[in-house]
Amino acid sequence: MSIISTKLKKTLVPAVVAVTTTLGFSATAFAEWSPKKPIELIIMAGAGGGADQIARLLQGLIEKKDLSSRPFIPINKPGGSGAEALRYLQDKAGDDHTVLVTLNSFYTTPIIQKGIGVDVTKFTPIGRMALDNFLLWVHSDQTDITDLDSYVAKVKETGKSWTVGGTGSGQEDSILTAMMEKHFDYEVTYIPFPGGGTVAKNLVGKHIDSTVNNPAEQNEFYRAGNSKPLVQFTAERLPAYPDIPTAKELGHDIEYYMQRSINGPPGMSAEAQQWYIDLFAELYASEEWQTFCVEDGLACDEWMAGDDLGAFHDVQIAKHKELIESVGASAITGE
Amino acid sequence: MESILLLLGAGILEALQPVNLMMIILGCTIGLLVGAMPGLGSVNGVAILLPITFLVPPTAAIIFLAAIYYGAMYGGAISSITLGIPGASTAVATVFDGRPLAQSGQADKALIAAAVASFIGGTISVVLFTLFAPPLAAFALKFGPPEEFALMILAFATFIGLGGDDIPKTIFSILIGLVLATVGLDIISGQPRLIFGDISGFLHGVNFLVLAIGIYGIGEMLWTLETTKGKVAVHKVQISFRSLIANLKDIKSYIATSSLGSVLGYFVGTLPAAGATPASLMSYGLAKTFSKDPDSFGKGNVAGVAAPEAANNAASTGSMLPMITLGIPGSPTTAILLGGMIIWGLRPGPLLFTEHPDFVWGLIGSLYIANLATVLINIAFIPVFVRVLTLPFTILAPIIYILCVVGGYAPTQTMHDVWLMFVFGIVGYLMRKLNYPVAPAVLAIVLGPLAERSLRQSLLASQGDMLTFVERPISGVCILIAVLLVSYPLIKKYRNKPKANT
Numbered sequence: 001m002s003i004i005s006t007k008l009k010k011t012l013v014p015a016v017v018a019v020t021t022t023l024g025f026s027a028t029a030f031a032e033w034s035p036k037k038p039i040e041l042i043i044m045a046g047a048g049g050g051a052d053q054i055a056r057l058l059q060g061l062i063e064k065k066d067l068s069s070r071p072f073i074p075i076n077k078p079g080g081s082g083a084e085a086l087r088y089l090q091d092k093a094g095d096d097h098t099v100l101v102t103l104n105s106f107y108t109t110p111i112i113q114k115g116i117g118v119d120v121t122k123f124t125p126i127g128r129m130a131l132d133n134f135l136l137w138v139h140s141d142q143t144d145i146t147d148l149d150s151y152v153a154k155v156k157e158t159g160k161s162w163t164v165g166g167t168g169s170g171q172e173d174s175i176l177t178a179m180m181e182k183h184f185d186y187e188v189t190y191i192p193f194p195g196g197g198t199v200a201k202n203l204v205g206k207h208i209d210s211t212v213n214n215p216a217e218q219n220e221f222y223r224a225g226n227s228k229p230l231v232q233f234t235a236e237r238l239p240a241y242p243d244i245p246t247a248k249e250l251g252h253d254i255e256y257y258m259q260r261s262i263n264g265p266p267g268m269s270a271e272a273q274q275w276y277i278d279l280f281a282e283l284y285a286s287e288e289w290q291t292f293c294v295e296d297g298l299a300c301d302e303w304m305a306g307d308d309l310g311a312f313h314d315v316q317i318a319k320h321k322e323l324i325e326s327v328g329a330s331a332i333t334g335e
Numbered sequence: 336m337e338s339i340l341l342l343l344g345a346g347i348l349e350a351l352q353p354v355n356l357m358m359i360i361l362g363c364t365i366g367l368l369v370g371a372m373p374g375l376g377s378v379n380g381v382a383i384l385l386p387i388t389f390l391v392p393p394t395a396a397i398i399f400l401a402a403i404y405y406g407a408m409y410g411g412a413i414s415s416i417t418l419g420i421p422g423a424s425t426a427v428a429t430v431f432d433g434r435p436l437a438q439s440g441q442a443d444k445a446l447i448a449a450a451v452a453s454f455i456g457g458t459i460s461v462v463l464f465t466l467f468a469p470p471l472a473a474f475a476l477k478f479g480p481p482e483e484f485a486l487m488i489l490a491f492a493t494f495i496g497l498g499g500d501d502i503p504k505t506i507f508s509i510l511i512g513l514v515l516a517t518v519g520l521d522i523i524s525g526q527p528r529l530i531f532g533d534i535s536g537f538l539h540g541v542n543f544l545v546l547a548i549g550i551y552g553i554g555e556m557l558w559t560l561e562t563t564k565g566k567v568a569v570h571k572v573q574i575s576f577r578s579l580i581a582n583l584k585d586i587k588s589y590i591a592t593s594s595l596g597s598v599l600g601y602f603v604g605t606l607p608a609a610g611a612t613p614a615s616l617m618s619y620g621l622a623k624t625f626s627k628d629p630d631s632f633g634k635g636n637v638a639g640v641a642a643p644e645a646a647n648n649a650a651s652t653g654s655m656l657p658m659i660t661l662g663i664p665g666s667p668t669t670a671i672l673l674g675g676m677i678i679w680g681l682r683p684g685p686l687l688f689t690e691h692p693d694f695v696w697g698l699i700g701s702l703y704i705a706n707l708a709t710v711l712i713n714i715a716f717i718p719v720f721v722r723v724l725t726l727p728f729t730i731l732a733p734i735i736y737i738l739c740v741v742g743g744y745a746p747t748q749t750m751h752d753v754w755l756m757f758v759f760g761i762v763g764y765l766m767r768k769l770n771y772p773v774a775p776a777v778l779a780i781v782l783g784p785l786a787e788r789s790l791r792q793s794l795l796a797s798q799g800d801m802l803t804f805v806e807r808p809i810s811g812v813c814i815l816i817a818v819l820l821v822s823y824p825l826i827k828k829y830r831n832k833p834k835a836n837t
Contacts, residue, residue, distance in 0.1 A: 040748075053677060056671070056673060056674030056677055057674070057677050059674055060674050060675065060677065074671070074674065077539065079519060079520040079522075079538070079539060079540070080519075080520030080521065080522075080526070080527070080538075083520050083527075083538070084519075084520055084538055084539055087535055087538050088538075088539070091535050113526060115526065115527055116527065116538075117533065160798065161798060163795075163796050169523065169524060189795055189796065189798070190795075191480075191792050191795050191796055192522070192523055192792070193792070194788070195663075197661065197662055197663040198663060200661075200662075200663075201476065201657075201661050201663055202479060202480075204476055204661075205476035205477055205478070205479055206479075207479030207480060207796070208796070220662060220682060220683070220684025220685060220686060221684065221685065223684070223686055224684065224685035224686050226685065
């Protein structure tokens, strides 16, 4: 009996949601669950970085569109390449008032840092907001570096004292850096900073030699003429950077993306999960979000939520395990 | 220059519009009250009230948020002085002298000094902001990891005099603080350190406010209970217009310290790595080092209240600079302001000044008005705040106790931190009993993580070469000043000795 009723519920709830949405009501108005207190929006990276900007934009849009009766409060927990945030969520198991804005360190940090006791496959997937891209950046004053070839030549000439800034060992930029080291057969010194914004500042201040920051983190400095992109690690050129070649075009098979998704702690109630999925789906479809994606070089053409996102996570975890094995965990942590 | 004045004038006029002015007064009052609550800082205030800002035009909104931010900076001093619990991390140094002053019945004097010094800090920093924002932003870019580390060394050097005469005990206290600062996830490798088996509450490190509230709130209360056996004399505080004027005239004794603290605070605030807390602590350390009467610090010297208060207000203005020009918030509160700006379609970065001058100057203009409004509101409230001290200890002690628990819980919202706070309270009480200075431990836990990170980043970049700190001009100068500061008390002692003999 109970099996039947839950089955019935499973088929009925989406149907009800669909009906209410088509009728023009907000689906959330009829949902059983609504927040009882402020919701913690945990960011697994530092202030000023890509994840941080996205979280703050989302928070603002939720307020502006009045989608939640309780505010979302962004909290940065950047420690240990996101390990601090992941562990925080793990310890909040069963909590309906905490959600996490992820980077790829969502996959990589638990693989590399086995001691943190986190299993992200148990987390509650909510929705994938975007795929973010990576470009290789140097300071505009480095006039002898004009393209990928001259960059590789320069790094090889400089040797290990070439410094690449990033957001932490195990973060996606460190993986991309390790991929490049392996592919081009050179070695660099990777220096972790507490967020992409700080990395950008240190590149512009010439304290590091290069970075593989996301477009959102570096674009304003590009517009101001302080830094320049050399190559993009995407399948096709981004609309925001029509003149910058992709690594593939140049004959180098390096392609890497980062998902930016929203996830809840393990054991979040199904009602709450549905409420968050509805909320973020509405944000995803909003004009503001889509404009942001285009301006900041993010790919936002496929909405993915709930179990679909969980399946996507599983594939990505397997991929990252392979990647980390091929470049070696030590190449990423620098040990 | 002329164009700056025109833009600024327009900005100030904008801030004086009825709606905006109302937002300023409302924001300052809310900020003042939020800041005065231990554990609730401007971050919470700004985060919770962000929704309100969508009801009004962006300029009024940013003015509102800036006013809360400013008000909270003033408010932090209030509980530091009246209750001895730091209202916010930026107000810890205010406890050092604010509390002794209140205990000797001079709370009004301390509160007014805090208000006036905050005003001085706010004014000097906003003028510096107006005149030198672009060059200072360029200068801040020159601060890489080695420079940040040198600045931290400089900050440690300003504290040398803080511990009193017992140098081994001071060093012990600093080391305890540094050890506590390493608890949590390693900055570079991400591995957990000192988490005592697998206590997850330690993964986020030891929160600085937990330590400060434990030591100053709980520890002090235990100490007071023991020394007075519960018979605490109720302070008689009389406040009249005349005493207000008399206290305002006191400004002579701390205007120099406040001005120095303001410039220092503004500058430290513009560096994204630092922020208002280190700035206020450095300002306190400097004020004591260069005071004619350093021994009176920690026992109720008004300059010891004024120095950190001027610096933390100046730093809060300063931290707007990296937010506007680099998109890197200098403090958690500016991080939320940043979120607001992104919503309004203003992308912070090097081009904001040129592409949206009306917004930037409107913000700066509102800082002038908010600063003036807050000092007036604050002084008007002082008689109310002082009344707190007339409560009998049997009522006050439970209130302090509850505020400590709330303050320990609020930043991370874990009970782990509340227990930790009690442990620190008992340790603080024991340290006090054994005559160990606690201030150096508090400073070390603030600066430890910043210093460690920048040291390791620098050494990674230089392939382990320590000379990087002296070879680079800015860090070299900072290290040199640090050495001079450390040797200054010794030189002073050496020069004073022959005099004492004659």
